[in-house]
Amino acid sequence: MYEYFQGRLASLEPTQAVVDCGGVGYLLEITLNTYESLRRVEGEQVKLYAHHVVREDAQQLFGFYEMAEREMFRILVGVNGVGNQTARVMLSSLTVDELREAIQTQDVKKVQRVKGIGAKTAQRIVLELADKVGGVVSGERSVVSGERTRTLEEALTALTMLGFAKPAVEKLLSSGDWKNADGSPMTVEEIIKEGLRRL
Numbered sequence: 001m002y003e004y005f006q007g008r009l010a011s012l013e014p015t016q017a018v019v020d021c022g023g024v025g026y027l028l029e030i031t032l033n034t035y036e037s038l039r040r041v042e043g044e045q046v047k048l049y050a051h052h053v054v055r056e057d058a059q060q061l062f063g064f065y066e067m068a069e070r071e072m073f074r075i076l077v078g079v080n081g082v083g084n085q086t087a088r089v090m091l092s093s094l095t096v097d098e099l100r101e102a103i104q105t106q107d108v109k110k111v112q113r114v115k116g117i118g119a120k121t122a123q124r125i126v127l128e129l130a131d132k133v134g135g136v137v138s139g140e141r142s143v144v145s146g147e148r149t150r151t152l153e154e155a156l157t158a159l160t161m162l163g164f165a166k167p168a169v170e171k172l173l174s175s176g177d178w179k180n181a182d183g184s185p186m187t188v189e190e191i192i193k194e195g196l197r198r199l
Helices: 032-039 067-076 084-093 096-104 108-112 119-129 143-161 166-173 188-198
Strands: 004-012 016-021 024-029 045-054 059-064
Touching: 004 024, 004 032, 016 032, 016 045, 024 059, 032 084, 045 067, 059 067, 059 084, 067 084, 067 096, 067 119, 084 096, 096 108, 096 119, 108 119, 143 166, 143 188, 166 188
Parallel strands: none
Antiparallel strands: 004 016, 004 045, 016 024, 045 059
8 A cells, every 4th residue: 555655754763763744744663774774864855665554453554764674574474473573573683684694594593583583483484485585685775776676576466466376476586687688687578478488
């Protein structure tokens, strides 16, 4: 429902930020990594990528300074036993790159060092996400990387709408750098066509 909030950073705490968008203040739950990034720009214009959670008794907005952090958050909450708060703690304890590396190298002990993560949950995270986190790279606030992430997200959405299972599409999209023969990055259309051929 909400893609991002862009406006003046009205207030900032280690776990929350308020972004003033045209006179309306939006309270977003944040990670410590996002907090550290926002400390340098308090009072200025900011852009936080959003994740909206709707429950029977409440609604929550989570905000992330980098698109990659939101992407990792969404991947984490897809694991059975990992809720929104657990995912936020994980991304407060480890950077996106550190978490991705721990999962890819099956470093269960490193994942387990995060407060609230037991041995079974850590093993489940490593096993279930090993082939899903390869495309999650921090630094997506740069134009080139941001555009690349959006291209892959659009391709994921399109292929999923065409009836392919989301896990299979995610695995495919994270398995390559998606470049043409001349080295130029593929467009959304080219990635979708290649995806249809491979799936």
